[in-house]
Amino acid sequence: MTVTIRDVAKKANVGIATVSRVLNDNPAVSPSTREKVLKAIEDLDYTPNPTAQRLSLGRTHTISVILPFLTIPSFVERLRGVQHAMADCGLDCEYDLVLYGADTSERIDYLFSILPRKSRTDGILILSLRPDEIQVQRMLQSDVPIILVDVTYPKFSSVYVDNFKGGMMATQYLLGLGHHKIAFLSDYLKNVFRFSAMKDRFDGYCQALKDAGIEFNPAYHRQVPHDREQAREVAKEWLAGEHRPTAIFASSDMQAIGALFAARELGLRVPEDLSIIGFDDIRDAELVGLTTIRQPLFESGYTGAMMLLDRLRTGNKETKTVLQEIELVERKTTAPIS
Amino acid sequence: MTVTIRDVAKKANVGIATVSRVLNDNPAVSPSTREKVLKAIEDLDYTPNPTAQRLSLGRTHTISVILPFLTIPSFVERLRGVQHAMADCGLDCEYDLVLYGADTSERIDYLFSILPRKSRTDGILILSLRPDEIQVQRMLQSDVPIILVDVTYPKFSSVYVDNFKGGMMATQYLLGLGHHKIAFLSDYLKNVFRFSAMKDRFDGYCQALKDAGIEFNPAYHRQVPHDREQAREVAKEWLAGEHRPTAIFASSDMQAIGALFAARELGLRVPEDLSIIGFDDIRDAELVGLTTIRQPLFESGYTGAMMLLDRLRTGNKETKTVLQEIELVERKTTAPIS
DNA sequence: TTGAAAGCGCTAACAC
DNA sequence: GTGTTAGCGCTTTCAA
Numbered sequence: 176m177t178v179t180i181r182d183v184a185k186k187a188n189v190g191i192a193t194v195s196r197v198l199n200d201n202p203a204v205s206p207s208t209r210e211k212v213l214k215a216i217e218d219l220d221y222t223p224n225p226t227a228q229r230l231s232l233g234r235t236h237t238i239s240v241i242l243p244f245l246t247i248p249s250f251v252e253r254l255r256g257v258q259h260a261m262a263d264c265g266l267d268c269e270y271d272l273v274l275y276g277a278d279t280s281e282r283i284d285y286l287f288s289i290l291p292r293k294s295r296t297d298g299i300l301i302l303s304l305r306p307d308e309i310q311v312q313r314m315l316q317s318d319v320p321i322i323l324v325d326v327t328y329p330k331f332s333s334v335y336v337d338n339f340k341g342g343m344m345a346t347q348y349l350l351g352l353g354h355h356k357i358a359f360l361s362d363y364l365k366n367v368f369r370f371s372a373m374k375d376r377f378d379g380y381c382q383a384l385k386d387a388g389i390e391f392n393p394a395y396h397r398q399v400p401h402d403r404e405q406a407r408e409v410a411k412e413w414l415a416g417e418h419r420p421t422a423i424f425a426s427s428d429m430q431a432i433g434a435l436f437a438a439r440e441l442g443l444r445v446p447e448d449l450s451i452i453g454f455d456d457i458r459d460a461e462l463v464g465l466t467t468i469r470q471p472l473f474e475s476g477y478t479g480a481m482m483l484l485d486r487l488r489t490g491n492k493e494t495k496t497v498l499q500e501i502e503l504v505e506r507k508t509t510a511p512i513s
Numbered sequence: 514m515t516v517t518i519r520d521v522a523k524k525a526n527v528g529i530a531t532v533s534r535v536l537n538d539n540p541a542v543s544p545s546t547r548e549k550v551l552k553a554i555e556d557l558d559y560t561p562n563p564t565a566q567r568l569s570l571g572r573t574h575t576i577s578v579i580l581p582f583l584t585i586p587s588f589v590e591r592l593r594g595v596q597h598a599m600a601d602c603g604l605d606c607e608y609d610l611v612l613y614g615a616d617t618s619e620r621i622d623y624l625f626s627i628l629p630r631k632s633r634t635d636g637i638l639i640l641s642l643r644p645d646e647i648q649v650q651r652m653l654q655s656d657v658p659i660i661l662v663d664v665t666y667p668k669f670s671s672v673y674v675d676n677f678k679g680g681m682m683a684t685q686y687l688l689g690l691g692h693h694k695i696a697f698l699s700d701y702l703k704n705v706f707r708f709s710a711m712k713d714r715f716d717g718y719c720q721a722l723k724d725a726g727i728e729f730n731p732a733y734h735r736q737v738p739h740d741r742e743q744a745r746e747v748a749k750e751w752l753a754g755e756h757r758p759t760a761i762f763a764s765s766d767m768q769a770i771g772a773l774f775a776a777r778e779l780g781l782r783v784p785e786d787l788s789i790i791g792f793d794d795i796r797d798a799e800l801v802g803l804t805t806i807r808q809p810l811f812e813s814g815y816t817g818a819m820m821l822l823d824r825l826r827t828g829n830k831e832t833k834t835v836l837q838e839i840e841l842v843e844r845k846t847t848a849p850i851s
Numbered sequence: 852t853t854g855a856a857a858g859c860g861c862t863a864a865c866a867c
Numbered sequence: 868g869t870g871t872t873a874g875c876g877c878t879t880t881c882a883a
Contacts, residue, residue: 177631179860190870195862205868224632226567227860230875235564245593255583258614268623273609276596285606293515294562294876432800459797462770517876528854533878543852565876568859632860 178221187215198223235297238483241275241286242302243368247401247429248457249472253302253324256476264484270297277304280367284310291317298483300324302476305369320486324479326371327496332486334479334497338372341468341501342379342424345452348503349422350387353512354450357384358395358413358420360406360430373426376454380424395420399430406433407440414441414449421449421512428453428460428467435463435508446510456504464507471499516559525553536561573635576821579613579624580640581706585739585767586795587810591640591662594814602822608635615642618705622648629655636821638662640814643707658824662817663710665834670824672817672835676710679806679839680717680762683790686841687760688725691850692788695722696733696751696758698744698768711764714792718762733758737768744771745778752779752787759787759850766791766798766805773801773846784848794842802845809837 180198184191189208196204197212204212215221229235240257242250254274261267273296277283287310290299296319303325306314314321315330323333349357359380362373381391397413399405406425413420414437425431431453438445445451453460456469478497485491518536522529527546534542535550542550553559567573578595580588592612599605611634615621625648628637634657641663644652652659653668661671687695697718700711719729735751737743744763751758752775763769769791776783783789791798794807816835823829 177860181860184870191861192863192871193869196869199862203868208868222627222630222632224568224860226564226573226632227875228862229564230562230568230859230877231861231863233875245589245596251583251589258583258612262614262616267614267620271611272613274596274612275610276600276605278600282605289560292560294560294564459800462797463800515876519876522854529877530854530856530879531852534853537878541852546852562876565859566878568861568875569877569879571859 177224178219180221180223183212183215183219183221186219187211233293235295236270237273237296238270238298238300238480239273239275239290239296240300240302241277241283241290241304243304244276244278247427248459249427249455250302252457252472253476253479256473256478257300257480258476259473260477260480260484264481266484270484277368283367288313291319291321293317293319295319298322298487300476300479300483301326303368303370303372305371307369320483320492322479322483322486324475330494332482332494332496334475334482334499336470336475336499336501338375339379339382341454341470342376343383344379344501344503345376345424345454345468346380346383347387349424349450349452349509350383350389352422352450352509354422355389356392356395356418356420357422357424358397359424359426360409360434361396361398361426362401362430363398376426394418401427401429403429403433403436406430407437408433410434410437411441414438414443422509423449423451425451425453428455428457428465431465431467431508432459432463435465445508447513450509450512452509460504460506466506466509467504468501469504470501475499515562516557518559518561520557521550521553521559524557525549571631573631573633574607575609575611575634576636576638576818577611577613577628577634578638578640579615579621579628579642581642582614582616585765586797587765587793588640590795590810591814591817594811594816595638595818596814597811598815598818598822602819604822608822615706621705626651629657629659631655631657633657636660636825638814638817638821639664641706641708641710643709645707658821658830660817660821662813668832670820670832670834672813672820672837674808674813674837674839676713677717677720679792679808680714681721682717682839682841683714683762683792683806684718684721685725687762687788687790687847688721688727690760690788690847692760693727694730694733694756694758695760695762696735697762697764698747698772699734699736699764700739700768701736714764732756739765739767741767741771741774744768745775746771748772748775749779752776752781760847761787761789763789763791766793766795766803769803769805769846770797770801773803783846785851788847788850790847798842798844804844804847805842806839807842808839813837 180191180194183194291314298320305326323331327333327335364374397409423434453467456467460467518529518532521532629652636658643664661669665671665673702712735747761772776787791805794805798805
């Protein structure tokens with residue numbers, strides 16, 4: 176049925192070891208036999224069975240990427256970065272990229288417990304998901320290289336940004352524009368994915384407020400799912416309410432855009448009547464002219480994958496953490512208070 | 514080092530076959546030994562080696578998805594559909610989803626030649642890529658189930674839409690609004706990915722024009738890469754030129770949005786001075802209020818994956834084609850000519 | 852109900 | 868240089 180190494184050996188009148196040598200570019204094969212073997216391979220349209228190679232080699236030639244959803248553009252950007260790193264290393268033919276969507280806590284738990292095993296995968300990239308204590312212990316036991324992207328954790332290699340600083344930057348910027356009634360529209364600070372970025376941004380927001388001598392107003396903090404529509408609803412409540420904020424800092428661009436829609440819907444002018452700042456700088460941010468805190472999304476995946484690939488190549492086990500820079504991108508949704 | 518079935522067998526004082534039976538829910542195991550084995554598995558934190566299972570079973574437990582890029586939102590949506598279908602079938606633990614980015618013709622050729630083998634993968638979903646004659650022949654030879662999404666081809670199962678009709682719908686709609694100078698802004702009609710959708714839409718556009726007794730004006734057709742910026746440039750040329758079209762039909766929403774930007778940049782009001790219609794109905798379309806031809810993106814991936822999964826389960830080899838419905842979504846970028 | 856052993860297709864150590 | 872052979876860790880006959 177399917178062609179195996181034995182068929183090739185027979186056809187070329189050599190042993191299977193010789194075929195294997197040719198396949199693996201072992202120099203200890205005479206040019207003439209190599210020729211014969213290559214011919215047989217060609218004739219039979221033979222391809223080595225990857226599963227058999229993997230079992231024999233004890234390596235899976237597989238890189239696993241775990242991410243929450245594909246609905247959130249920032250995850251897709253990071254994933255793109257991973258793909259490109261593999262291609263740039265010329266390793267996209269060497270390694271298979273296996274994608275695991277982790278959108279429930281059960282699924283996350285399952286993946287975190289089942290995946291970090293040498294027999295499963297050669298390496299793991301975890302995007303934006305923060306493992307809990309138990310999961311961390313298990314991962315630390317396993318000898319599978321794991322890289323965290325958009326999250327840091329002691330003893331793990333990671334690529335991340337300073338979200339606290341980002342939260343401060345955004346808030347201070349609005350403060351500098353003369354805003355005092357600054358609302359913070361965020362993801363759920365506690366969530367099954369254990370995203371921590373939002374919490375850090377919130378803390379940065381609070382700190383900046385405090386530094387400016389402004390008391391934190393709980394009414395100006397609402398938590399909604401990471402979703403445009405839900406953000407819009409909440410923003411509408413704020414904007415239609417009595418103590419309307421003059422500025423909204425959203426913990427993600429998607430939510431900021433939701434707020435932008437809410438403003439439009441209520442006939443408020445942005446930035447004249449309301450300033451809005453987001454976080455991430457996804458592609459849509461440019462589209463709508465959103466002022467935001469940019470973090471390197473594509474690069475985070477790229478760098479994380481590079482670290483993993485490097486570790487796979489060198490076997491170097493030391494943990495390495497990369498802090499990426501963030502920056503304020505001023506566009507058209509923020510202005511001095513009038 | 515790693516725990517194997519032999520370790521479990523030893524610990525439970527049984528043969529490896531018995532352990533295997535327990536793993537595979539074979540009823541021919543007495544409750545008491547099953548108990549023993551389960552205990553040993555638990556104690557040793559044993560997980561079967563998937564590679565070994567695959568080799569032994571002769572199945573890879575892998576589904577391959579080939580797509581051009583993750584930069585284009587429509588592909589991501591289709592991919593999401595695939596993920597969800599797997600989860601809804603409860604098969605996301607059974608099958609690994611392997612992602613192959615195919616962004617050059619070499620890579621496409623490589624993937625199309627290497628992937629369709631039983632030893633490689635259990636099934637393949639090809640998104641938006643149209644294989645050429647040679648590749649088709651090879652695929653037809655292979656006994657790996659292949660489903661095309663966003664493409665049809667004789668003898669292949671596929672999920673697709675009538676792009677010709679879509680092209681006509683968009684054009685007729687603009688015609689109905691009184692427009693006569695309708696430009697068609699498209700992808701390259703010939704491209705390494707052999708996307709054919711754009712060509713069909715173009716043909717639909719031409720047909721609608723013809724039906725209305727309007728001669729096709731080559732100056733009103735430009736081809737650019739599937740990219741917002743490039744589309745914007747071209748649109749600007751049209752809009753700043755002498756024979757400015759009163760309407761633009763873009764072969765994708767991304768390009769339509771590029772055109773929208775161009776109009777804004779030149780101070781043209783949309784839809785008062787210029788009507789714009791796109792194709793796809795990606796999420797951004799709603800964001801900017803773009804009128805467009807909607808095709809079911811998520812559903813295409815979902816349906817394709819379902820077909821594949823079903824075929825994997827039943828072994829049913831007959832080819833099946835699903836034509837999905839498209840519809841015109843009127844938003845705020847189109848209006849009667851003034 | 853259970854265990855021994857063959858076999859999945861490959862790699863690599865070991866002989867020649 | 869090249870062939871023989873022993874694994875890699877499973878599943879699955881086939882006997883018992």
